[in-house]
Amino acid sequence: MSATSHDVMPDIQLYQPTTEADALALANNLREDGWLLAGGQDTYGWLKDRNKHPEAMIELTKIDAWKGIRETSSGIEIGALTTLAEIERSPLIRDQYGLLSEATSKVASLQIRNFGTLAGNLVQDARCWYYRRGLACYRAGGNICYADTPEALNREHALFGASRCVAVTPSDTAPALVALEAQMVISSSRGQKVVSADRFFVGPNVDIENMTILRPGEILTAVRIPNKWAGAEFHFEKVADRNVWDFALVSVASAMRVSGDTIEEASIACGAVECKPRKLSAVERMLRGRQRNEATENEAAQLASQGAVPLNYNHYKVPLMENLVKRAVRGTA
Numbered sequence: 532m533s534a535t536s537h538d539v540m541p542d543i544q545l546y547q548p549t550t551e552a553d554a555l556a557l558a559n560n561l562r563e564d565g566w567l568l569a570g571g572q573d574t575y576g577w578l579k580d581r582n583k584h585p586e587a588m589i590e591l592t593k594i595d596a597w598k599g600i601r602e603t604s605s606g607i608e609i610g611a612l613t614t615l616a617e618i619e620r621s622p623l624i625r626d627q628y629g630l631l632s633e634a635t636s637k638v639a640s641l642q643i644r645n646f647g648t649l650a651g652n653l654v655q656d657a658r659c660w661y662y663r664r665g666l667a668c669y670r671a672g673g674n675i676c677y678a679d680t681p682e683a684l685n686r687e688h689a690l691f692g693a694s695r696c697v698a699v700t701p702s703d704t705a706p707a708l709v710a711l712e713a714q715m716v717i718s719s720s721r722g723q724k725v726v727s728a729d730r731f732f733v734g735p736n737v738d739i740e741n742m743t744i745l746r747p748g749e750i751l752t753a754v755r756i757p758n759k760w761a762g763a764e765f766h767f768e769k770v771a772d773r774n775v776w777d778f779a780l781v782s783v784a785s786a787m788r789v790s791g792d793t794i795e796e797a798s799i800a801c802g803a804v805e806c807k808p809r810k811l812s813a814v815e816r817m818l819r820g821r822q823r824n825e826a827t828e829n830e831a832a833q834l835a836s837q838g839a840v841p842l843n844y845n846h847y848k849v850p851l852m853e854n855l856v857k858r859a860v861r862g863t864a
Contacts, residue, residue: 541578544587549598551718555750557589559720560619562747565589569612570647572639573655581849592680597752604760611650611716611751615704616641618649619717622717628756630765630786635783640775650751651714653705653731654743657698657806658778658837659688668740669695679842687780688837689850692805697842699803705732706784707767709810711760715752719743725755732807742806760798762787767809769802770851779803781851786857788816794818794827799859801835804852811835814856828857 546565548554553641556567567586568574569592584761589598599864600621606621619635638644638652657663657670659678660815663860667673678685688697700706705728713728731743738744745751763786771777782802788795797818799811814834819825832853839849 541584543578543585544722545590547590547593549753550594551594552568553721554589554591554594555718555720555748558750559748561587561589565747567591567750570614570643570651572643572647572651575848576663577656581627582663593749601637603755606756606761607755608716609628609649609756611649611653611753615644615647615649615652619644626760627761628711628765628768630711630760631704631707633765633767634704634769634782637769638703649704649754651684652702652710653754654745654751656703657696657742658701659696659698660684662698670698670735671825672740673688681843683840683842684844686844687778687803688842688845690804690836690841690845690852691809692734692736692807693840695739696732696735696806698735698806700732700742700805700807701778701803703769703779703782703802706782706808708754708756709808710784710786710798712798713758714755714757714839715751716755717749718752722819728809734806757827763787764789764862768855768858768861770855779853780850783852783855783859784808787862789823789862792823794823794860797860799835799856801852801855804839808836811856813837818860823861828860831860832857 546557562585562858566588568588568590597612614701615635615638618630625632661677662668662670666677668677676696678688689699714725715731717724766785769779769782771779779802785795785799797815800808802808814831835856836849836853
């Protein structure tokens, strides 16, 4: 099936709830037919190109309860509708959780960050161009992965976790929140549940059509960051073809507790190498109690890339990932 582009938006119903209860009721009633709208940066292209077909939009921007940054007894809570620019500028986040502030500053451009929300950045769909062009790949309900064929253009695709689909997570904030061991608050008309950021994102072996555990009727309403890593040593680095607008080729996010030259504890995640943020658990275990030196960096890098299965055109991602992990361990600014 070939993609068809249009110059005008399709006819679609618009709901603008002003309370949490109304928003959750609409999401529950419309389910797959309703499209949750916040900043809209990932929405309008899908609709204009007719590659998604919701019957209604549920605009969430009037729900003030899902906005803002609040300090709590156990850390901070960020409303999922808080803009990326507000997170980037927050003195509290910069001072205590600078990893998220730095990751947020790398999202697209300032104009987009002024409108884009944390939830939108976290739950955006795969950026694989075969999928985005409307081709009937596995993720779209078909029976082929166009990016995993001999003639495919797969320079930006996955090194790990391929299971019929080789798309990668496009979110810059996701690896940072996984490294910070954040908790995701999911609300629905049935109540609320809280899951770890690491469990919130899923690979194609779990769900071939979705990149998170969100189901119809559910809304990501807040992100909680525990004070475990408050004031730690942070490192975020993103390599992209251009400094703005582009998605990561590989990124790394790390939080460390360091005493002198000894790494007491570390939490590290990489982006754009798998369908979900890749938590480097083996690297974290190895680093505990180790001295910061070249030998430690090299061992961490080799552990990080262990098990990578490059595609035709993304072999470069292996040394790139290794070098970013080295720099995170070294603490390179």
